[in-house]
Amino acid sequence: MASEAVLDLMNYIGGEFVGHSTGKWLDVLEPSTGLGFARVPLSGQEDVGAAVEAAHSAGSDWGSLSHAERSAWLDRIADALEERHEEIAALESRDTGKPISLARAIDAERSVANFRFFAGLVGSTGRSCSRWTMPPITSSASQWALAR
């Protein structure tokens, strides 16, 4: 275990895995043994700025897709996560110290379920989610609200 290569994680910005600006790292410890098995970047303002900028730039194209198109993306992510069910459970158990049975039932199982559930819910939501013609206003409270 001690000879295992330590993995250095990277930020994910604008579709690329990239290094961070500060040069600072934190050891990721396995709670059950107290041993480090990875290093996580301690990113700073510059990295945050780049990530927000990437998100901002992608916003217009992504926001103009239909709900159905975005729903299909969520389903694709769910499919890919589902294929890695056991890898997710083992990694989560190792990283948090929780029993593998719990990591399977919650972190692995339910993360797939989250993407699937919201794929369904988002897919059933139209861009214009409702249309109606309002009934005539009769109550004075509503009239007052309207007058403001």
Place this chain on the structure above:
Amino acid sequence: MDDATNYVVSKPVGVGALITPWNLPLYLLSWKVAPAIGMGNTVVCKPSELTPMTADLLMRVIDEVGLPPGVVNLVHGDGAGAGAPLVAHPEVRLVSFTGGTSTGERVAASAAPAFKKLSLELGGKNASIVFADCDMGKTVPGVVRAGFLNQGQVCLCGSRILIEDSAYEEFRDRFIEEVEGMRVGDPSDVSTDLGALISEQHREKVLGYVDLAREEGGRVLTGGSPCLPSGFENGFWMAPTVIEGLDIGSRCATEEIFGPVVTLHRFSSEEEAVAMANNTRYGLAGSVWTSDLERGRRVCEAMDTGMAWVNAWLHRDLRVPFGGVKDSGVGREGGRWSLGFFSEPMNVCVKHE
């Protein structure tokens, strides 16, 4: 108004900051990413620096499936170095944070003056209320699970157990037996019930509460100290701990410990149980254990919490609202509440000719 047609367009909010904790890392990250991007937002994720591994895996999955670049981004780091500038960034229009109440205060203080949409899911000090007419065979394991799942490191955990006088001794004895029967050890073993705590620092905090409980007059019935499973002597272990004899207003009975520590308390009436349950700054969840479902419903509704269960705990349907009141947070996520939070409804009114 029959001379016009109204409709509502559901628009993205903009760039969302999604900040997630170390207890249920991928579960909580996926709970936010899915509805956020589903409703057309783009996001920057900041997972806990203590548990970054499955967030990294999710990014690799997202990369593999070819999601358009920039829709989901991730910045690793701690709260001060990465979380704070993310929440404060002027282009960020929405913040969804799950974590501790004191950090939540700082997130709110930073986001609110810029009128960012804010959802905070914070701490809890949840009651499990056990009535004498409950089905003991189901209640004891149910309340043990509520108290100790994930080593008690779930915001919903029922860490204050309120027991009706006439059933106190029977419940306590069976509860202790069940707790002592849990297997603490190797997380990779499928028969393990409890693993390690997240960090040395956190274990010290939890153990500090056990010391405090003794000072406050509590009796430790089981646990109360580190336990060191063979082969794992350098890990962050702690035996599941049950304490009785504390005042319901004591610090250990009202502050969130977030570890494998529960306190037992007696009550003599339904009204007293509700008052005890509500005697905390938190208002996240609770559970009621009784064979009288009408009473179960009534007691649940009397609790100042966002969620409550009758004869169950953490029985989750993704369609229902999730969140708390008082110092447990602001807003709700889950089902259509998530879609509402992660979007802006715009009303367009077309006047007829």
